[in-house]
Amino acid sequence: MIPLAFLMPGQRGRIVTLDVGRGKARRLMEMGLLPGEFVEVISNSVGPVVIRVRGMMLAIGRNVASRIWVEVT
Amino acid sequence: MVREILVAIAGSPNVGKSTLFNRITGGDVHVANWPGVTLTRTEGYIEHHNVKIKVVDLPGTYSFSAQDIGELIAREFLVKEKPDVLVVVVDATSLEKSLYLAVMAMELYDRVVVAVNMIDAASKRGLHIDFQGLKSRLGVPVVPISALKGIGVGVLLDRILEVAEGKTIRRESLKIDYDGLEPYIYEIARHLRIKGALKDYPPRWAAIRLLEGDDKIFEELKKVDQDLADYVRSVRERAEIELGEDPEKIAIGSRYMFIDDLVKSCVARVRLATPSLSERLDKVMLHPIFGPIAATFVILATFFLIFAVNTGFPLNIILEHLGYGELAGLVEEYSLSGVLGLMFDWLSTTVGGWMNSLGYNGWLTSLITEGLIGSLGTLISFVPLLLMAYIFLGAMQDSGLFPRAAVAYDNLFRRFGLSGRAFFPAALGMGCSVAAVVSTRGIDDDRERMVTAMTSPLIPCQARLLVLLTIASAAFANPLHQSILTVSIYILSFILYLLTSKLLNKYLFKVEHAPDLLMELPPYHRPSLRVIWWYARSNTEHFLRRAGLLILGLGIATWYLLNFGPSGFLSNGNIAGSYAAMLGRLLVPITGLIGLPDWRYALAFEVGFVAKEGLLITFSSIAGVPDPIEALKSIGITPVKAISLALAMNYYVPCLATVAALFTELRIGKYVIITILMELGLALITASLVYWSALFLGFI
Numbered sequence: 142m143i144p145l146a147f148l149m150p151g152q153r154g155r156i157v158t159l160d161v162g163r164g165k166a167r168r169l170m171e172m173g174l175l176p177g178e179f180v181e182v183i184s185n186s187v188g189p190v191v192i193r194v195r196g197m198m199l200a201i202g203r204n205v206a207s208r209i210w211v212e213v214t
Numbered sequence: 215m216v217r218e219i220l221v222a223i224a225g226s227p228n229v230g231k232s233t234l235f236n237r238i239t240g241g242d243v244h245v246a247n248w249p250g251v252t253l254t255r256t257e258g259y260i261e262h263h264n265v266k267i268k269v270v271d272l273p274g275t276y277s278f279s280a281q282d283i284g285e286l287i288a289r290e291f292l293v294k295e296k297p298d299v300l301v302v303v304v305d306a307t308s309l310e311k312s313l314y315l316a317v318m319a320m321e322l323y324d325r326v327v328v329a330v331n332m333i334d335a336a337s338k339r340g341l342h343i344d345f346q347g348l349k350s351r352l353g354v355p356v357v358p359i360s361a362l363k364g365i366g367v368g369v370l371l372d373r374i375l376e377v378a379e380g381k382t383i384r385r386e387s388l389k390i391d392y393d394g395l396e397p398y399i400y401e402i403a404r405h406l407r408i409k410g411a412l413k414d415y416p417p418r419w420a421a422i423r424l425l426e427g428d429d430k431i432f433e434e435l436k437k438v439d440q441d442l443a444d445y446v447r448s449v450r451e452r453a454e455i456e457l458g459e460d461p462e463k464i465a466i467g468s469r470y471m472f473i474d475d476l477v478k479s480c481v482a483r484v485r486l487a488t489p490s491l492s493e494r495l496d497k498v499m500l501h502p503i504f505g506p507i508a509a510t511f512v513i514l515a516t517f518f519l520i521f522a523v524n525t526g527f528p529l530n531i532i533l534e535h536l537g538y539g540e541l542a543g544l545v546e547e548y549s550l551s552g553v554l555g556l557m558f559d560w561l562s563t564t565v566g567g568w569m570n571s572l573g574y575n576g577w578l579t580s581l582i583t584e585g586l587i588g589s590l591g592t593l594i595s596f597v598p599l600l601l602m603a604y605i606f607l608g609a610m611q612d613s614g615l616f617p618r619a620a621v622a623y624d625n626l627f628r629r630f631g632l633s634g635r636a637f638f639p640a641a642l643g644m645g646c647s648v649a650a651v652v653s654t655r656g657i658d659d660d661r662e663r664m665v666t667a668m669t670s671p672l673i674p675c676q677a678r679l680l681v682l683l684t685i686a687s688a689a690f691a692n693p694l695h696q697s698i699l700t701v702s703i704y705i706l707s708f709i710l711y712l713l714t715s716k717l718l719n720k721y722l723f724k725v726e727h728a729p730d731l732l733m734e735l736p737p738y739h740r741p742s743l744r745v746i747w748w749y750a751r752s753n754t755e756h757f758l759r760r761a762g763l764l765i766l767g768l769g770i771a772t773w774y775l776l777n778f779g780p781s782g783f784l785s786n787g788n789i790a791g792s793y794a795a796m797l798g799r800l801l802v803p804i805t806g807l808i809g810l811p812d813w814r815y816a817l818a819f820e821v822g823f824v825a826k827e828g829l830l831i832t833f834s835s836i837a838g839v840p841d842p843i844e845a846l847k848s849i850g851i852t853p854v855k856a857i858s859l860a861l862a863m864n865y866y867v868p869c870l871a872t873v874a875a876l877f878t879e880l881r882i883g884k885y886v887i888i889t890i891l892m893e894l895g896l897a898l899i900t901a902s903l904v905y906w907s908a909l910f911l912g913f914i
Contacts, residue, residue: 163462166462166463167279167462167466168276168281168732169732170462170466171276171279171314172276172311172732172734175466175467176463176467183500184496184501186501186502187502187625188502188622188624188625188628189621189624189634191500191621191735195310196307196311197308197311197734198736199732199733200617200620200731200733200735201730202624202730202732204730205730
């Protein structure tokens with residue numbers, strides 16, 4: 142299990158937990174970032190991590206992306 | 215009598231909700247604020263089959279959880295105003311995501327119509343949607359539409375009327391299987407029903423929300439029944455322990471499970487999408503180095519165009535540099551601001567001549583030709599500036615470029631306690647500071663919204679660009695030197711924008727870390743002129759309505775100060791004896807600090823508060839020369855004075871319209887005053903630094 146922010150562009154992962162506090166977790170889950178969901182990293186260098194989840198592209202701040210734990214698939 | 219019904223439109227960001235709203239209402243809309251908050255409320259009227267329909271555009275939200283102000287407003291509207299029909303817009307190309315809000319809406323509300331937007335784009339991508347299947351599974355009318363092309367809108371209106379008249383009534387509200395949560399939902403709903411608490415909401419819905427930990431509803435329950443609230447809390451805690459999972463996660467997961475199941479049975483993908491232009495573009499836009507460069511390039515190119523149309527700059531300077539002096543003059547003269555200026559000059563002279571011939575040549579003529587027509591000219595001159603700024607913003611947003619630019623700039627802006635979103639007001643500020651301040655309402659972090667509203671007026675707007683160019687041309691003969699001065703002021707302004715944001719974050723709001731970005735990046739598409747026009751028009755109208763009277767009123771007050779003195783009305787333009795000049799003389803010790811110890815500059819600053827172009831008008835009337843460049847030369851401008859004047863003019867105070875916008879956006883008088891003092895301070899510091907170092911180095 143590694144933070145989403147550690148994934149390379151093109152890598153896919155499955156969300157395990159959101160270690161971000163209640164309000165933020167709710168927002169993320171409602172946008173489709175649920176534990177169990179598959180995500181693909183589109184770009185990840187400096188700044189926000191851009192991922193694809195549920196057919197939608199989402200930019201997530203690096204802080205938050207470091208606290209979303211995924212299993213690499 | 216014509217019947218009237220109330221229809222609300224809800225939808226997540228980027229599903230085309232506003233496009234549908236404008237398509238239905240034909241762009242004839244009323245823009246206002248939701249009570250007590252800085253969130254735009256748009257409504258419009260139409261008539262369909264003899265029924266008058268009032269349409270309200272709800273804030274774009276991802277859910278009805280009441281987590282932020284937009285979600286709360288949307289939910290309260292449904293619960294309190296009970297619209298006859300709620301239209302939920304979903305995106306045909308990403309049903310698996312956009313149906314979430316629709317599902318939440320259908321759990322809460324029974325009179326729903328689902329509008330599946332962008333069906334044209336979906337079929338292009340090889341998506342086949344079984345609308346009949348969706349309809350029978352959801353139990354509400356489902357209408358395929360393309361808001362952009364106007365497909366299906368008539369059918370949608372028919373369905374809206376049918377639901378409003380009760381012709382298509384859902385047999386029972388949408389029931390999602392909440393799996394392990396069900397017994398707890400049942401338990402809480404039963405108690406709510408028995409005690410008759412929270413009657414505004416469906417009991418099952420309220421029970422689910424309470425289990426999910428909806429603070430807003432829990433507070434409401436606590437107010438009416440403390441015992442029940444305590445009981446609900448205990449059920450929630452028990453559920454969490456017994457299920458070994460957060461009820462919130464189960465609830466959201468169950469909704470998405472329902473959606474996945476729905477999409478699986480009703481959507482077929484007949485071919486795989488080929489790697490699109492979108493992906494190739496994103497290779498550049500999301501690149502750590504090329505991204506910011508590309509974003510900057512797009513913004514600069516757009517503003518080059520806007521500036522050239524509105525003011526002639528920088529095309530005129532380039533042409534002049536290439537030796538096409540005459541052409542440069544033409545470009546300047548026939549720029550929008552040039553044409554508008556000519557028009558109002560002509561109007562003022564014609565009316566003046568006409569009044570003179572009727573025997574009126576006293577203050578009344580002056581009031582009408584200078585006071586009234588002059589301020590009307592100021593007001594109208596804002597229109598192209600604002601319109602252009604909004605067209606620019608609309609195009610950037612509609613094409614999907616802006617969110618990418620926010621991602622690109624995020625890394626830089628974080629160092630100053632801002633997120634990439636703070637890039638919008640800064641870019642827009644080059645068009646018009648009013649638009650920049652108003653655009654901060656798109657930022658959802660409250661502190662970041664306030665900070666950027668306070669600092670974005672530092673970015674030179676187009677009005678200031680005009681003044682800046684005039685000052686530069688008056689003091690420097692070489693177009694290259696003129697350009698250097700202009701560009702340096704822009705660069706300095708961006709630096710000051712970031713630095714003051716950092717300082718305000720640190721000392722006023724006492725927060726240092728930047729808010730985290732969480733933003734959807736919609737696929738690129740060619741911006742629709744219609745959508746951009748709707749957007750630009752309604753926003754510009756909104757501004758004119760709000761600030762129009764204020765600008766006219768203060769314009770006339772300024773006219774009075776300029777044309778009246780202790781000796782009464784000053785005929786033949788004897789400005790030196792006016793109240794304004796007297797005030798100017800009082801201000802000389804201050805302008806002296808920046809090397810302009812002359813009441814004429816002080817007077818120009820006074821007038822420039824109404825609108826920054828006022829500086830130029832003042833110089834012209836003091837010198838009695840219509841061309842402000844010649845006027846500035848005649849009052850003895852030097853390069854050092856010009857730099858000092860340019861800096862002071864840019865920062866000393868946001869213009870009147872911007873101050874008005876600051877009041878409505880910040881809603882806290884203290885912050886507006888801090889903004890004004892901060893700008894005044896920056897003007898004094900930068901301009902006096904130039905003046906005193908020039909003095910010290912022996913340039914003067």
